[in-house]
Amino acid sequence: MHGIKLKRLLVLGAGKSPAIVDFKPGLNIIWGAANTGKSHILALIDFAFGSSTPPDPIPEQQGYEGVMLTIETIDQTAWTLCRSLRGGDIRCVEGIIDSWPTEKDGQPLSATHRPANSLSKFLLEKIEMSGVRLRKNARGETQDLSFRNIAHLVLVPEGKIQSETSPIESGQYTTRTLEFSLFKYLTTGIDDSSIQITDKQKRDRAKIAAQLELIDSQIAQADQLVRNIDQERDEIDDQFNRLDSTMDEAFRILEGTSIDYRSLSSKRRILNQSRDRLIDRVNDIELLFERFSLLHDQYASDIRRLTAIEEAASIFGALDQGPCPTCGANSNHRAKDSALVCQGDTEVIKKAAHAELAKVRHKQADLTNTVNQLQREKSAIEEEIPIIELEVSEIASRIQAELPDVQSARTRVNQVIAARETAQQKLARFHNLDNLKELRSSIVGGQDIDSVSIIAEDVLDSIVLDELSETVEEILSIWKFPGQRVFFDPAKRDIQISGKPRRANGKGVRAILHAAFSLGLLKFTSKHEKPHPKLLVLDSPLVTYRDPISDDEKKLAKSALSDRFYEAFREWDKSLQVTIIENRDPPSWILDIANTQRFTGSDTFGRRGFYPSE
Structure with a gap:
């Protein structure tokens, strides 16, 4: 021994x-x-x-x-x-x-x-x-x-x-x-x-024992989860039903407090979008002013150049007949071989410069009108933006006044939803345990046995x-x-x-x-x-x-x-x-x-x- x-x-x-x-x-x-x-x-x-x-x-x-x-x-x-x-x-x-x-x-x-x-x-x-x-x-x-x-x-x-x-x-x-x-x-x-295990009857019983072992293991886990719950099942059922009613009421209150809040928020959003569009327009106008300033300078330069050409042509036309001021050729040579000499006709040059000068001055006038129109538009926008911002500020104050009620209603809804989900999870534990027990009962047919007792009958x-x-x-x-x-x-x-x-x-x-x-x-x-x-x-x-x-x-x-x-x-x-x-x-x-x-x-x-x- x-x-x-x-x-x-x-x-x-x-x-x-x-x-x-x-x-x-x-x-x-x-x-x-x-x-x-x-x-x-x-x-x-x-x-x-x-x-x-x-x-x-x-x-x-x-x-x-x-x-x-x-x-x-x-x-x-x-x-x-x-x-x-x-x-x-x-x-x-x-x-x-x-x-x-x-x-x-x-x-x-x-x-x-x-x-x-x-x-x-x-x-x-x-x-x-x-x-x-x-x-x-x-x-x-x-x-x-x-x-x-x-x-x-x-x-x-x-x-x-x-x-x-x-x-x-x-x-x-x-x-x-x-x-x-x-x-x-x-x-x-x-x-x-x-x-x-060789005997068929014992194999069948072993199969049932294996099923019971798995189910009993799941039941043990489910039962422990139920034991961890600090409330009786009837109490949780009553709580779940009460929370259903409470949740409907909480949603109703939230909906009532949210109507004005949503309306004001929508109006504030529209005004903010309008203000943003106006600010974008002012920025676009400022950019146009920068470009138009460059164009105005170009027009002024062109006018000075064309005016100088026009004045020079007038001076050349008033001079006595002599060598061409452009190419230096005598005037009697010009008609002989016009393809080989310049066309230094100062009168033609003067007329061309005058016509071009008229075009540039017309464009400059159009540019000035456009700039004036944009300036008036910018001034109007700059007057409108503070008005919109003031209205946005007033709406924000109203929203702030409404916010506590809305937040309180939302918090209450979230609390009720959380409590209802908790109660639902607890009930799900009970339902899961019930389902497992029903499944077990369908296997054992009401007998007071488990997997170990089945094995015991076969081996003890x-x-x-x-x-x-x-x-x-x-x-x-x-x-x-x-x-x-x-x-x-x-x-x-x-x-x-x-x-x-x-x-x-x-x-x-x-x-x-x-x-x-x-x-x-x-x-x-x-x-x-x-x-x-x-x-x-x-x-x-x-x-x-x-x-x-x-x-x-x-x-x-x-x-x-x-x-x-x-x-x-x-x-x-x-x-x-x-x-x-x-x-x-x-x-x-x-x-x-x-x-x-x-x-x-x-x-x-x-x-x-x-x-x-x-």
Whole structure:
């Protein structure tokens, strides 16, 4: 029979006294006052075993830096697992060590399962569970077993032991099939490495299981979204209907306040467009003035030139007959060969210059008229622009006065629309959940089953379950628990006591029954030589005696079960290590057969708590 045992838990810090607790084979009891670090011990063990979540710090932990958990394998070899309280990987050193290891000591182990050199693979090797494959979904897909898959079965914190969740499940929906497969493996010794569905009826059932697994996953997500809603469904329905009416009224108010606003805005836009066109026209006129100024200068230049030509021609015409003033030829030569001499007829030149001068002066007059017209147009426009701007300013003031009402109405509309959309989204969550449930109902036909229960019917051996139930019954019988007939319900993956499901009881009774199941599973696997780490840590199984609430808890609290609880350990196999963490004092006789550690919560007597008083 292979397994591991806790041997010592040590927490170190620079300048701090070591916090230490020792464990022995068989029964260990850590008990005493509240707030002394008892539950913290379980969290430290879990962290040393590879949990991704460091223990919630308690005030006494300040200054401590690392946890060292020593375990012992079946061959009595000790191994110390060392891990920083900040997280990270684990260093594994053979033997019992009292100081923090160096990088040369031992070997580093990954806190995650996948790497070849991981803590999970190391621990699985020590308990002979290496290479185990477990079914992880209804489709028959498998994955490697990780030690973290087992942790919730052997390390049971107070919250888990009291919960309605099945003892074989961690509470994570996505791992239910895997955890059921682990339970089957622990009770039968058969993993799923060679899983193969050949029977047609089983294949059909597996198909239904796969459908249910998908739908149940969607239902779980949809249900969580519904749970996050802080209103009842009827309240949201009423709110949605009221918001419909409110939205109509908000739109009506917005429409009324927007009429004048839109009219004024439209008028302002038209006036601004008119002003912009006038400004553009003034700019065009200014550009024309620049061009016309150049043209006027050209006309003036032409007039001066033509006037000079006209005057020169008149002067030449008045001179005596002589050589031509143009080419120097005598006048009697001009008619002989007119093609070879100039046409220096000053009278013709004078007339041509006079005619051209008249044209230029006419164009100059036209230009002057055009400039005068444009100047008058520009003056008129410049008088009109301030009038338009004044009207625009007046309209802007009116718009500004209307704006608060319009903005208020728009804000109200947006708020109502947003609130209506929120209510609609909330209702959509409810409708989605309803539709998924209807779809599920159409598949199962009203039966109270899920994908895991279908798989359970096909793979669980009823004889094995009966034997396990009998083992749990034996423990409850020793405890004299009322109504001892135990039945393991495959559909719920949990036990029933005399027909009443464990989860239907109060938290105190649920804690007792969870403890009975966990102890029963430990004894069953040992008796039948099935795989199990062969250790168990239970935090607060007797919680009902501290705070009984329901009728069944009050009835149980009046019984002698708190003393009878330890009777189960009178003949306990010491190869099965069990650690009980409790507030309540154990019976005095158990101190002789168990390894006990009491935390008094006092600095004046006994040990105050897990962490030493400084």
